[in-house]
Amino acid sequence: MEAQKRRRPRMCVGCREEKTKREMLRIVRNASGEDVQIDITGKAPGRGAYVCLNRACIMEAKKTNALSRALRVRIPDLLYAELLSLLEGKEA
Ligand SMILES: [Zn+2]
Structure with a gap:
């Protein structure tokens, strides 16, 4: 029997609390670190942060650069703008 893969906790880079997937957005970075995007499906390969x-x-994530540190890549302002616009879409 294959050992079960340990599930990494989904911790918010802003408040550092663990939440369920539905309450969070995943941001994913590709292997080369050249591309960072919001992972709408939650299944994109690469290093992810929530x-x-x-x-x-x-x-908070923007102010403290927590997302940059979690993904070890510079996060463009555009990505934060995208996150906020997604949020507005969900609230509407
Ligand atoms: Zn949070």
């Missing part, structure tokens, strides 16, 4: 679906956590 942030809660709320403005405070997204702004």
Whole structure:
């Protein structure tokens, strides 16, 4: 029998709390680190980080650069703008 893969906790880079997948957005970086995007499917390959679906956590992640540190890549401002616009779509 194959050993069960340990599931890594999904911790928000903003508030550092663990939440369920539905309450979070996944941001994924490709292997070369050249591309960072919001992983809508939650299944994209690559190094991922999570942030809660709320403005405070997204702004905190931006302010503290937590997302950059989690993914070890520079996060463009555009990505934060995208996160916020996704959030608005969910709230509407
Ligand atoms: Zn959070």
